[in-house]
Amino acid sequence: MLAFEPNEYPDLIELDSLQLRVIVDNEIDHMSAGPAYKSGQAQELYRDPRNRDPVKSKPGSGSCGCGDHDHGSDDTRVDTVAFDFEDLVVAGHGLSMLCIGVKDGKEHRVLFDTGPTPSLYRANARRLEVDHAKIEAIVLSHWHIDHSGGMLEAVKSCTEARRHQPIDPVVVDLHPDRPDQRGACLKRPTPEDDRYEYVAWGADPTLHALEKEGAKIALNDKAHTLCEGYFGVSGEIPRRTSYETGLPSHSRWFAAEGCWKDEQEIMDERYLVARVKDRGLVVLSGCSHAGIVNVCQDVHNAFKTPASSSSSSSSSEIKSNHIALVAGGFHLAGGHFEARIPDTVRDLQEIGPELLAPGHCSGWKARAACDDAMPGRVVSLGGGSVYTIAPFPK
Template sequence: MRNLVELDALRLTVVVDNEVDTMSSVPKELGFASQAQRLFKDLRNIDQEKSNVDENGAHCPHPGHRDDEQHVRSVAYDFMDLCCGAHGLSILVTGIKGNVEHRVLFDTGPQSAIFLENAKRLELEFEKIEVIVLSHWHIDHSGGMLAAVDKCREARQHQQKTGQVIVDLHPDRPDQRGSCLTRLPPPGQEPPQETPLIEYVAWGADPSFEGLETKGAKITKHGEAHTICEGFFGISGLIPRLTSYETGIPNHVRWSNTTRSWSSEPEIMDERYLVAKVKSKGIVVLTGCSHAGVINVCKDVQNAFAKEDELFFVVGGFHLAGATVETRIAETVKDMISINPSFMAPGHCSGWRSKLALENAMPGRVVSLGVGSDFVITEQ
């Protein structure tokens, strides 16, 4: 991935995230605008009854106006236009180099309804999406994928564009995944004689390869690092586990249709991240859940680029929420200080404790990933 194209600009539009935050300030280097701010500036939302200027700002006074009357433009703000939060992640990624633009969709959230509703409110141009990248096989990242593929196909047909949307997937698709509510013994160790009732939470099956193809997708399977969209973006392979404390998710399990049984799977080995390089800024990395550990993700990014490029922006799920992983926050913060990214946007499964700890340790570098956020990173 060292041959990534150096982009003039990179835009990240958050379609699905757990959090809704339209108010927090963001450093100017991230070119941020919330969906609420965009609605303020949209001329379609001018309230004519409460304004005395037209769409171009020209004075068109109400009857009985005074000569010294100020020019007033009012915006009709409808909270129904705002996106809604949901437990999951989906980010539209747009890379720009000269007159060339490529768009990919990184994950699709937990279900079709929330993905489609937010996409509608954000006015996503589905015909321009070339690749849908799944970070890993978990339903809160893949649940909206069938709907996304369907909308891409419809939009392409409407625009009379040829070609199918590519769906980039890891080949190791589980039958289903979930959580164990009772602590299982380590692999190879016999359970105690008086074993308590073991309860599982099944999260639901991810879309199948066949189901995606039926909707019109062109499936590509990659377990290794590779680039897409003429080298605009890179997708990792296996993320090496280097730290001593990022040891996966202790209660994570995998279901087998063949054996009709659950098995422990603390390490979600199919997870991948997406990277892009922006001129004069450095590397931007999108991580779905960081099950391998967000520090392991960052270390792998640095190794992939031989530490020759600054790690500018780390975006996505850091998976530091929950009693079994919150104990890792202090060590994560310590190592993140050493890695020294310019900015971070912990979202989805990161949890408020990790965000607070990172902000306290690295003030001014942590921003909200809230749904509807728009980050435009340019070389200036």
């Protein structure tokens, strides 16, 4: 087994609150209820006074209280919202989440992944009215196009939003090992047929292209923090479980040599972590090619000793490594990966995240298995979901 350096985050501070806004996910679910701290874009649109329909609304005199006739036909106050389905976030194969951390009234924002295409990122960011002037950093979980495909567009939007404001350029935080291209081996030679077949996924944006659009590149392959310690980004994720063995068909194109090579492990993958007062840790994992149990175990290990600084929680009710929410792609969809579901669910139960949001490449079977084993703790990560993690009201 490979030796891994443990990920550590001594500078990670404890936030007063963290909000996650899902810009892109494989699915949308604008209807399912979640815990009280989960909301959604549809509910926000209902409440937005800009959507009030003036024709179908009237102030009323307040005189009616009978309740036994159709409202709107007398002096009863009527509020009607005009709902345009063009305003709703749509789904696409990929992931992008906006993270808004708050401490002592001060806010920092980072974007975690950017979805698969420029057009989807642009359309959903517009629908969610993402303020790109406030995004300080874009963190790429790993070099796969369903996470990096919208990155040039996101950087462009950040640069454009800064055009007339004295704001630092957006930082793009990347693992230095950018591949020429990646894909999958669909077929290997057999006695009957000596051909290989590959599928090539789109190439990730180059560092040069990102800089040209105004990004400040930060290359990191070790655990570190961003934005005054609001967010932690891992280094390589230790592979410890026996069953989380990467992507067997995954391949990497080497342009200089003009050939594909096997690349079962995607070692450039990183996760994002934040800590919220009285609630615990929030973990975002892009695709979990390292395995979602390996991700959660690494977080558990990194925070097993309570922080001794003044930034640590005054509450002793939760353990220092309690995971309040783990969200993102668990990569358990598809025949080969579905065999890993029972082991994954058993070990996730043992780790005990308070809430799980298996989205993107998790697949419905994994989500159903998690829901069976941990009823009430599995929620949708669908596009437009809004999670606000903050201390519960006393």
